[in-house]
Amino acid sequence: MRSADPTGPDGTAPREGRTRYLLVGTGHRCEMYLRSLLDDHADVAELVAVGDSNPGRAEHYRRLVEETAGVPVQVFDPAALTRTIREQAIDRVVITTPDATHADYICETLRAGADAVVEKPLTIDAEGCRRVTAAVEETGRHVVVTFNYRYSPRNTALKDVVQSGALGTVTSVDFSWVLDTVHGADYFRRWHRQKQNSGGLLVHKSSHHFDLVNWWLADAPERVYASGGLRFYGRDNAEARARAGAPRAAGPDGDPFALDLRSDERLSRLYLDHQHHDGYRRDQDVFSDGITIEDNLALVVDYARGATLSYSLNAHSPWEGYRVAVNGTEGRAELEVVERAAVLPAAGGTPVDPSVTAGAEQGGARRRGERLVVQRHWGTAEEVPVRNGSGSHGGGDRLLLADVFRGPGEDPYGRPSGYRDGVAAVSVGIAGNRSLETGAPVRIADLDLGSTAADRRSGVPA
Numbered sequence: 001m002r003s004a005d006p007t008g009p010d011g012t013a014p015r016e017g018r019t020r021y022l023l024v025g026t027g028h029r030c031e032m033y034l035r036s037l038l039d040d041h042a043d044v045a046e047l048v049a050v051g052d053s054n055p056g057r058a059e060h061y062r063r064l065v066e067e068t069a070g071v072p073v074q075v076f077d078p079a080a081l082t083r084t085i086r087e088q089a090i091d092r093v094v095i096t097t098p099d100a101t102h103a104d105y106i107c108e109t110l111r112a113g114a115d116a117v118v119e120k121p122l123t124i125d126a127e128g129c130r131r132v133t134a135a136v137e138e139t140g141r142h143v144v145v146t147f148n149y150r151y152s153p154r155n156t157a158l159k160d161v162v163q164s165g166a167l168g169t170v171t172s173v174d175f176s177w178v179l180d181t182v183h184g185a186d187y188f189r190r191w192h193r194q195k196q197n198s199g200g201l202l203v204h205k206s207s208h209h210f211d212l213v214n215w216w217l218a219d220a221p222e223r224v225y226a227s228g229g230l231r232f233y234g235r236d237n238a239e240a241r242a243r244a245g246a247p248r249a250a251g252p253d254g255d256p257f258a259l260d261l262r263s264d265e266r267l268s269r270l271y272l273d274h275q276h277h278d279g280y281r282r283d284q285d286v287f288s289d290g291i292t293i294e295d296n297l298a299l300v301v302d303y304a305r306g307a308t309l310s311y312s313l314n315a316h317s318p319w320e321g322y323r324v325a326v327n328g329t330e331g332r333a334e335l336e337v338v339e340r341a342a343v344l345p346a347a348g349g350t351p352v353d354p355s356v357t358a359g360a361e362q363g364g365a366r367r368r369g370e371r372l373v374v375q376r377h378w379g380t381a382e383e384v385p386v387r388n389g390s391g392s393h394g395g396g397d398r399l400l401l402a403d404v405f406r407g408p409g410e411d412p413y414g415r416p417s418g419y420r421d422g423v424a425a426v427s428v429g430i431a432g433n434r435s436l437e438t439g440a441p442v443r444i445a446d447l448d449l450g451s452t453a454a455d456r457r458s459g460v461p462a
Helices: 030-038 055-069 078-087 099-112 126-139 153-164 206-217 235-243 265-270 272-278 392-406 419-438 453-457
Strands: 019-024 045-051 074-076 092-095 115-119 143-146 170-180 221-229 296-303 308-317 320-328 331-340 369-376 382-384
Touching: 019 030, 019 078, 030 045, 030 055, 030 392, 045 055, 045 078, 055 074, 055 265, 055 272, 074 078, 078 099, 092 099, 099 115, 099 126, 126 419, 143 392, 143 419, 153 206, 153 320, 153 331, 153 369, 153 392, 170 206, 206 221, 206 296, 206 308, 206 419, 221 419, 265 272, 296 419
Parallel strands: 019 045, 019 092, 045 074, 092 115, 115 143, 170 308
Antiparallel strands: 170 320, 221 296, 296 308, 320 331, 331 369, 369 382
């Protein structure tokens, strides 16, 4: 049972009517939620405490909150999550921990009496899906999975085109995503580099992309065939290129793949200063041993109503962005997005993830931006305007966070995502990983991801 008289971290009673939050996992990703709780949604949400297995990082954010917002928050030990939820009368827990821990924290949160808001992916394997399903079914509580790409205006514009029926019945989707040698490389120097932690890029990164396709089509994936491997990063690939006369790295300032945490004040304070607590290294060599994830991937996915997805992911491209083509019985839509046109030497460093930054840097013949074109049969091509807002992902993050912290209103595009969406997104990656292991197509129904009773009860609360 929850405490009958919970107090805030400063000993005062919580403000009436505000939803009480814990945040577990204090790496880079948590800051978006933390700042949103303290700024735009402070009138409806109260951050009670932050927790992390690394006490230094948790303390870093406690001080950051106090210094920037003047709001006192506690630091709690994630091992005491259940006790903290109950003693502090917590309503919701935001989970931004490494992917392999998501299922543990979701299940414990629900059974302790709170709802969960979790960064994608929901979990990394079928066993995790089954455990979360059982917890939702047992408690009847809610799980929100934060798919911010749904809220990006360019992706919503494509959803509008498909949903309008302008293309007729969708028959196939071609989807190609390229990560550049800054953002893509970053997955190979962090905890993501081991599949046991992240599920590989098919789960960690591509769950975003599979969720988009599921959402665009309003359909469910049924069968997956995958091919791919580690072909650029890792020691063996670097040595093979060196033997062929191509150095593993070049550039006027040394190795362009190296990350020096000392050159970035934020990363240094968040990771380097607290490395001694747990030995975690944020700046591992992308050409070292121990990498068990793939950097080149291709999938064919069959959908329940007959459409086929052909998907590819490359993690060492000279530019970053994606191209989508949706083919229908009455026409075709094409979306091209350039998030970073080129990786060029730049004073002050290069942002790791270009999708969350503004600007329109030049990349020679390629320019940052987006273009959505629709062409119906026997007609000319027409460009569909994309209206971006302020902030990261074209203003999409701001819209997502409003839905998360204030509750979603009526949405003609159905962007708020719950448990069922999270399972559907990771199901493609989980099946893809199984296909990579066996060399055969995998039916998602054969994975046993959990019952459907929980699915029907676990959407975003009204």
